[in-house]
Amino acid sequence: xxxxxxxxxxxxxxxxxxxxxxxxxxxxxxxxxxxxxxxxxxxxxxxxxxxxxxxxxxxxxxxxxxxxxxxxxxxxxxxxxxxxxxxxxxxxxxxxxxxxxxxxxxxxxxxxxxxxxxxxxxxxxxxxxxxxxxxxxxxxxxxxxxxxxxxxxxxxxxxxxxxxxxxxxxxxxxxxxxxxxxxxxxxxxxxxxxxxxxxxxxxxxxxxxxxxxxxxxxxxxxxxxxxxxxxxxxxxxxxxxxxxxxxxxxxxxxxxxxxxxxx
Amino acid sequence: xxxxxxxxxxxxxxxxxxxxxxxxxxxxxxxxxxxxxxxxxxxxxxxxxxxxxxxxxxxxxxxxxxxxxxxxxxxxxxxxxxxxxxxxxxxxxxxxxxxxxxxxxxxxxxxxxxxxxxxxxxxxxxxxxxxxxxxxxxxxxxxxxxxxxxxxxxxxxxxxxxxxxxxxxxxxxxxxxxxxxxxxxxxxxxxxxxxxxxxxxxxxxxxxxxxxxxxxxxxxxxxxxxxxxxxxxxxxxxxxxxxxxxxxxxxxxxxxxxxxxxxxxxxxxxxxxxxxxxxxxxxxxxxxxxxxxxxxxxxxxxxxxxxxxxxxxxxxxxxxxxxxxxxxxxxxxxxxxxxxxxxxxxxxxxxxxxxxxxxxxxxxxxxxxxxxxxxxxxxxxx
Ligand code: SF4
Ligand code: SF4
Numbered sequence: 001x002x003x004x005x006x007x008x009x010x011x012x013x014x015x016x017x018x019x020x021x022x023x024x025x026x027x028x029x030x031x032x033x034x035x036x037x038x039x040x041x042x043x044x045x046x047x048x049x050x051x052x053x054x055x056x057x058x059x060x061x062x063x064x065x066x067x068x069x070x071x072x073x074x075x076x077x078x079x080x081x082x083x084x085x086x087x088x089x090x091x092x093x094x095x096x097x098x099x100x101x102x103x104x105x106x107x108x109x110x111x112x113x114x115x116x117x118x119x120x121x122x123x124x125x126x127x128x129x130x131x132x133x134x135x136x137x138x139x140x141x142x143x144x145x146x147x148x149x150x151x152x153x154x155x156x157x158x159x160x161x162x163x164x165x166x167x168x169x170x171x172x173x174x175x176x177x178x179x180x181x182x183x184x185x186x187x188x189x190x191x192x193x194x195x196x197x198x199x200x201x202x203x204x205x206x207x208x209x210x211x212x213x214x215x216x217x218x219x220x221x222x223x224x225x226x227x228x229x230x231x232x233x234x235x236x237x238x239x240x241x242x243x244x245x246x247x248x249x250x251x252x253x254x255x256x257x258x259x260x261x262x263x
Numbered sequence: 264x265x266x267x268x269x270x271x272x273x274x275x276x277x278x279x280x281x282x283x284x285x286x287x288x289x290x291x292x293x294x295x296x297x298x299x300x301x302x303x304x305x306x307x308x309x310x311x312x313x314x315x316x317x318x319x320x321x322x323x324x325x326x327x328x329x330x331x332x333x334x335x336x337x338x339x340x341x342x343x344x345x346x347x348x349x350x351x352x353x354x355x356x357x358x359x360x361x362x363x364x365x366x367x368x369x370x371x372x373x374x375x376x377x378x379x380x381x382x383x384x385x386x387x388x389x390x391x392x393x394x395x396x397x398x399x400x401x402x403x404x405x406x407x408x409x410x411x412x413x414x415x416x417x418x419x420x421x422x423x424x425x426x427x428x429x430x431x432x433x434x435x436x437x438x439x440x441x442x443x444x445x446x447x448x449x450x451x452x453x454x455x456x457x458x459x460x461x462x463x464x465x466x467x468x469x470x471x472x473x474x475x476x477x478x479x480x481x482x483x484x485x486x487x488x489x490x491x492x493x494x495x496x497x498x499x500x501x502x503x504x505x506x507x508x509x510x511x512x513x514x515x516x517x518x519x520x521x522x523x524x525x526x527x528x529x530x531x532x533x534x535x536x537x538x539x540x541x542x543x544x545x546x547x548x549x550x551x552x553x554x555x556x557x558x559x560x561x562x563x564x565x566x567x568x569x570x571x572x573x574x575x576x577x578x579x580x581x582x583x584x585x586x587x588x589x590x591x592x593x594x595x596x597x598x599x600x601x602x603x604x605x606x607x608x609x610x611x612x613x614x615x616x617x618x619x620x621x622x623x624x625x626x627x628x629x630x631x632x633x634x635x636x637x638x639x640x641x642x643x644x645x
Contacts, residue, residue: 185355
């Protein structure tokens with residue numbers, strides 16, 4: 001089975017101090033660390049597991065600047081065979097739709113049976129790229145997948161619904177699945193593992209190689225225009241209760257009762 | 264697997280093993296874990312089960328206390344075999360999730376706790392006004408680099424110890440500076456978890472920094488950092504001290520005056536990486552015994568025979584594979600309670616955290632406190 005995995009390198013924001021940059025349309029990323037998008041790490045692991053079981057190849061694709069090589073290399077070290085980076089200044093500002101369009105053109109050049117993406121990205125969280133990509137390619141898709149069973153030319157996949165419900169669907173190949181966290185346990189990539197793939201070629205394509213016009217991608221090719229990004233306004237001061245645990249517990253229950261939280 | 268069984272046995276120098284079992288006999292976790300270090304030696308020699316290492320959860324139970332290696336009559340290094348096996352699993356990538364997190368945190372944030380790297384020195388902001396801290400990365404120079412370490416930079420409890428330490432440095436007229444946000448993980452635990460490549464990278468980064476600031480003398484309160492900086496960093500370039508060594512020296516020179524009485528019954532737990540691995544047994548005791556009013560009692564298992572607290576070798580980031588048997592830290596706490604000690608003193612951030620936890624889980628919060636040597640010193644200074 002030949003699998004394509006679309007990935008993204010994202011900033012890590014947990015525990016970090018976040019501020020808005022000068023444009024007012026993005027956060028200041030200068031002091032942040034970056035890593036492979038968490039959902040994508042499950043997608044690439046799932047692809048490698050399928051390859052280990054069934055053979056075939058795994059190709060990773062990422063749209064982004066040269067720094068995306070870091071995440072592509074991580075995937076190569078996990079066991080991917082090829083890596084492709086889609087880089088062009090014209091791609092900047094692409095929304096989910098424009099991003100999917102760029103990815104679609106790259107995917108068309110490669111034979112595949114299955115495409116995996118993360119369900120969403122940690123940074124903008126649109127959750128659109130995977131499903132739009134499937135539409136553009138004219139193949140079926142299933143989103144938020146947490147289990148895959150391969151049955152010859154089709155797949156049986158489990159989709160995570162709300163409230164612990166699961167939906168099981170059958171889907172014909174070629175298909176696209178957006179992968180949910182928890183589907184597997186992504187393997188660790190050691191420094192030595194990264195060093196081993198340091199020299200491996202990462203192919204890079206821009207808009208001309210993908211036959212894309214400048215107005216089809218980036219801001220001009222996007223339907224969503226970002227107005228501004230802001231931090232949630234700080235609420236009213238919190239009340240810190242003091243005293244022994246039993247006194248605090250008493251005060252909490254009084255407050256809850258007063259405000260109608262306990263009936 | 265990359266190594267053939269032949270070279271595996273050669274690489275870890277296993278052939279000298281005559282299966283006497285002294286290693287397992289001394290192993291503190293052998294009572295409660297499937298880990299049997301003697302059996303691991305013979306299986307490795309015979310090349311048995313080497314392809315199924317991934318199933319051996321108990322490999323992560325080893326605390327790298329080094330008792331096995333220290334006691335082996337043939338001078339072999341059974342502990343290194345465990346680390347080597349972990350290394351093979353690390354390269355395959357199939358290791359416990361919490362260990363992966365610790366390693367990825369160290370790669371990204373330069374500490375296993377995941378504290379953002381630009382917040383490493385946050386704890387210095389709450390120091391008392393009169394404690395001045397030089398910072399090498401801001402152009403200051405000093406006789407000693409105080410290598411704070413990841414735990415003191417991340418954990419609120421250990422930050423209290425670091426603060427006490429800086430106060431006693433000032434009292435003892437120690438000329439010291441920190442590396443600021445440029446300090447990064449020493450790599451001791453990383454190496455012991457089997458991530459050899461990351462360890463190399465950390466050593467290189469740290470050594471380059473030390474050299475660029477002409478640092479020659481390093482003092483740290485973390486025995487794990489002390490061990491690796493002293494024994495596993497390039498030799499002969501840095502003079503590395505544990506804080507108890509430096510403070511004992513200052514006491515001897517009359518630069519620390521301990522005037523205030525501390526009327527407490529106190530016992531001392533030897534951290535593995537300070538005591539049995541680096542033979543620093545006396546200095547913490549000298550410091551404690553110099554405190555007026557203090558009654559010092561020795562636990563039965565002390566010095567070389569000290570019981571491991573289970574905090575080393577990556578165990579701060581992974582639970583034991585089986586729940587059978589008592590936590591060793593709880594046994595240790597009971598030892599102290601039996602002596603009627605009011606304070607269980609130690610000199611290691613991991614020991615403080617594991618022992619303090621054990622005081623709570625064993626229900627001894629009203630009877631016993633866990634403190635670092637320096638914290639008690641400060642009580643006698645003020
Ligand atoms: S103590 Fe040394 S010689 Fe004895 S069983 Fe252990 S490794 Fe082998
Ligand atoms: S280092 Fe300590 S815990 Fe690990 S096998 Fe040796 S004696 Fe046991």
